[in-house]
Amino acid sequence: MRPLLFHPSRRALQSWLESETTDEPKLDDHVAVCQKCANTIERLDANGDRDIATALALVLQPPEDLSTRLEKGVSARLDSRVMFGVLSDMFAAGLETSRMLILDENGVDDE
Amino acid sequence: MTVTFGIQPRVRPPAPLAEILAGRTQLLRHVSSVVQVSPIQIYRPFRPLFNLVAMAAEPRDQALSPPNPEPAAGVNPAAGASPTGTAEGPTGRPAGQAPATDKDSAAAPDVDPDELHQLVVEHSDAIYRLALSVVRDPALAEDVAQETLVKAWLALPTFRGESSLRSWLLRITHNTAVSTLRRRRAVVLDPNDLPELQTRVERSVESRVQSEAVMDDFVQALDTLDDLSRSIVVLRELEGLSYEEISKVLAVPMPTVKTRLLRARRRLGTVLRDWA
Numbered sequence: 167m168r169p170l171l172f173h174p175s176r177r178a179l180q181s182w183l184e185s186e187t188t189d190e191p192k193l194d195d196h197v198a199v200c201q202k203c204a205n206t207i208e209r210l211d212a213n214g215d216r217d218i219a220t221a222l223a224l225v226l227q228p229p230e231d232l233s234t235r236l237e238k239g240v241s242a243r244l245d246s247r248v249m250f251g252v253l254s255d256m257f258a259a260g261l262e263t264s265r266m267l268i269l270d271e272n273g274v275d276d277e
Numbered sequence: 278m279t280v281t282f283g284i285q286p287r288v289r290p291p292a293p294l295a296e297i298l299a300g301r302t303q304l305l306r307h308v309s310s311v312v313q314v315s316p317i318q319i320y321r322p323f324r325p326l327f328n329l330v331a332m333a334a335e336p337r338d339q340a341l342s343p344p345n346p347e348p349a350a351g352v353n354p355a356a357g358a359s360p361t362g363t364a365e366g367p368t369g370r371p372a373g374q375a376p377a378t379d380k381d382s383a384a385a386p387d388v389d390p391d392e393l394h395q396l397v398v399e400h401s402d403a404i405y406r407l408a409l410s411v412v413r414d415p416a417l418a419e420d421v422a423q424e425t426l427v428k429a430w431l432a433l434p435t436f437r438g439e440s441s442l443r444s445w446l447l448r449i450t451h452n453t454a455v456s457t458l459r460r461r462r463a464v465v466l467d468p469n470d471l472p473e474l475q476t477r478v479e480r481s482v483e484s485r486v487q488s489e490a491v492m493d494d495f496v497q498a499l500d501t502l503d504d505l506s507r508s509i510v511v512l513r514e515l516e517g518l519s520y521e522e523i524s525k526v527l528a529v530p531m532p533t534v535k536t537r538l539l540r541a542r543r544r545l546g547t548v549l550r551d552w553a
Contacts, residue, residue, distance in 0.1 A: 198530060198532070215514060218545050221492065222510070229415070233398050244430060
């Protein structure tokens with residue numbers, strides 16, 4: 167399939183935007199890689215659908231104290247990771263020190 | 278058995294323990310030379326004390342790092358690259374810069390409360406909305422948001438700034454939400470047991486809009502959309518992402534984004550026609 171020789175017109179892009187199917191493979195391929203046409207598409211669809219946006223904002227509204235709760239939860243989880251790191255380091259360090267004391271340079275118990 | 282202590286351990290332990298042990302060994306050697314006693318005689322009775330002192334003396338990013346924190350699952354930091362290719366982190370530093378630790382350690386960064394606060398405040402709403410659109414359960418969406426922020430915080434050192442921080446976070450959110458939903462669906466065998474958006478929506482809508490019937494229909498129409506279409510319409514209409522960004526965040530071709538968005542808009546728009 168040969169690629170498009172020219173950028174599609176605004177009308178063609180508008181038509182592409184309003185088509186429920188993907189039966190224009192050349193155009194599909196072109197808009198997927200062409201920044202100029204991607205920008206045109208953004209301009210053509212700049213307003214979006216404000217009614218849907220408003221309804222979605224109501225339906226998916228976050229709880230008021232969401233950020234506070236999330237911050238506490240994330241901090242606690244990150245702190246617990248740090249503590250786990252300390253404990254695992256302490257445990258592993260003891261084992262490795264024992265190995266270091268007991269084994270010779272070739273990793274063999276020299277007693 | 279002859280025991281020698283030096284900077285190089287006799288049997289080199291695997292990194293990063295080698296670095297930890299080197300500090301411990303140095304400390305032991307120093308004490309040994311001061312008190313003129315064999316290092317092993319010092320070490321054995323005071324082993325816990327040496328461990329603690331040496332650990333406290335080490336730089337924090339070495340001493341406190343978990344061995345191998347998991348990377349953000351399924352997250353490609355390059356995803357969602359914007360044409361500008363630059364982004365700033367939560368505190369305005371270059372987004373690819375680690376919060377507090379070096380890039381290669383892959384360790385849990387030190388938690389700077391201010392940076393974490395800024396990250397959460399700026400992006401938690403968008404993360405929550407996308408998560409809720411996928412999982413359809415407010416409590417689960419909050420869990421997904423928390424998981425996302427933890428993953429993002431740990432993966433910030435690997436973020437290369439090729440996309441906007443928001444696109445990157447939303448991609449992590451979507452991946453986390455989808456995997457959470459998959460796990461939940463694997464456990465919940467009865468489809469009727471899956472969460473519905475309606476319960477929460479009825480509560481919030483009652484206090485905010487007069488036309489409850491229209492909003493009920495809207496929620497039902499939203500529920501009939503597949504996960505991908507819901508995510509696309511939320512990213513486009515609420516978060517204002519471009520087609521290209523949505524394509525990269527959700528890892529789907531742009532024509533798919535266009536088609537799903539169009540169908541979703543038509544379905545939801547039909548419900549809202551009277552409301553408008």
